[in-house]
Amino acid sequence: MSGPLVLGIETSCDETGIAVIEGYDVKSSVLSSQVDDHARFGGVVPEVAARAHVEAIRPLAHQAITRAGVHPDQLDAIAVTRGPGLVGALSVGYAYGKSLAYSLGKPLYGIDHMEGHLFAPRLSFAGYEPPAVVLLASGGHSQIVHVRAWGEYEVLGGTIDDAAGEAFDKLARFMGLGYPGGPAIDADAEGGDPEAIPFPRALKDRPFDFSFSGLKTSVTTYLEKAKEAGSLPPRSDVSASIQEAIVDVLVEKTFNAVESTGVQVVGAGGGVLANRRLREKLESEANRRGVGLFVPEAALCTDNGAMIASVAVDRLFSGFEPDALTLDVDPGLGLGS
Numbered sequence: 001m002s003g004p005l006v007l008g009i010e011t012s013c014d015e016t017g018i019a020v021i022e023g024y025d026v027k028s029s030v031l032s033s034q035v036d037d038h039a040r041f042g043g044v045v046p047e048v049a050a051r052a053h054v055e056a057i058r059p060l061a062h063q064a065i066t067r068a069g070v071h072p073d074q075l076d077a078i079a080v081t082r083g084p085g086l087v088g089a090l091s092v093g094y095a096y097g098k099s100l101a102y103s104l105g106k107p108l109y110g111i112d113h114m115e116g117h118l119f120a121p122r123l124s125f126a127g128y129e130p131p132a133v134v135l136l137a138s139g140g141h142s143q144i145v146h147v148r149a150w151g152e153y154e155v156l157g158g159t160i161d162d163a164a165g166e167a168f169d170k171l172a173r174f175m176g177l178g179y180p181g182g183p184a185i186d187a188d189a190e191g192g193d194p195e196a197i198p199f200p201r202a203l204k205d206r207p208f209d210f211s212f213s214g215l216k217t218s219v220t221t222y223l224e225k226a227k228e229a230g231s232l233p234p235r236s237d238v239s240a241s242i243q244e245a246i247v248d249v250l251v252e253k254t255f256n257a258v259e260s261t262g263v264q265v266v267g268a269g270g271g272v273l274a275n276r277r278l279r280e281k282l283e284s285e286a287n288r289r290g291v292g293l294f295v296p297e298a299a300l301c302t303d304n305g306a307m308i309a310s311v312a313v314d315r316l317f318s319g320f321e322p323d324a325l326t327l328d329v330d331p332g333l334g335l336g337s
Helices: 035-039 046-068 087-104 113-123 164-174 181-188 213-228 235-261 276-289 305-318
Strands: 005-010 015-022 025-033 077-083 108-112 132-137 142-149 152-158 265-269 292-294
Touching: 005 046, 005 087, 005 305, 015 046, 015 305, 025 046, 025 305, 035 046, 046 087, 077 087, 077 113, 077 305, 087 108, 108 113, 108 305, 113 132, 113 142, 113 265, 113 305, 132 235, 142 235, 152 235, 164 181, 164 213, 164 235, 181 235, 213 235, 235 265, 235 276, 265 276, 276 292
Parallel strands: 005 077, 077 108, 132 265, 265 292
Antiparallel strands: 005 015, 015 025, 132 142, 142 152
């Protein structure tokens, strides 16, 4: 599909992602991960993240433009994550995006990071269109969003404590599996029995909201007691049971929203959607209900510049005015704000 040529920049947390897309066709997408930088701390250190973005962003932008086979003057717009996220990390990307837009004389669009995840399936599926229910699950956010139209969002529910990705990280750290926790537990769960330990599924009385702090307490208490009793189960069973508890809740709440809204389209985005068990159970439930499911490839679920650029493509198609270069980052930015 032809359309505007947009450079997208994503630096909300611990990955520098830059991409060039034409319409919704990804011409290039490159990423500089900071996993090794933060692994020894067991989580993201904001100051370390900001410094790593400073070092990576300029050569990564050059790489993305070169791989796309375009000249910077050919770009129609610059899109950059404005929030939510870590203020230092956001500021690095936003300052670079503004300077690039100014030097090239191109319009700038400040993009909500979570809206980028909402749009990510458009990069893989031409048939992904609202109205839709979208599950957003990442290290910092767990939300269910009713997308009535592009730009018209109703957040039906979210986490009241830990996000799903945060729960994975904390439990993986407690079990000595390393960082990031989601992929570590996913790998460790292979071959394990997901029904071995009946960990709790919280907030049954709140159909669209999430709570994972109780799961964390339940797991740590269970393992401490099992260790004292000398009856620790296979670790793969523990990982599989943790994963199943988190996945069950995410899937159940998503399809609660499908029933409530009556939509026939389900989308999903955020790093937790790289989890194989979650993708499998979403697909199974969507097939059972005869609902269309649109989950992009794993590389487009995790943070990336292409999803940020895709929102700006829609802005350009819709005739939205670009943002002023005086606009600043907003670490607390929320959908619809």
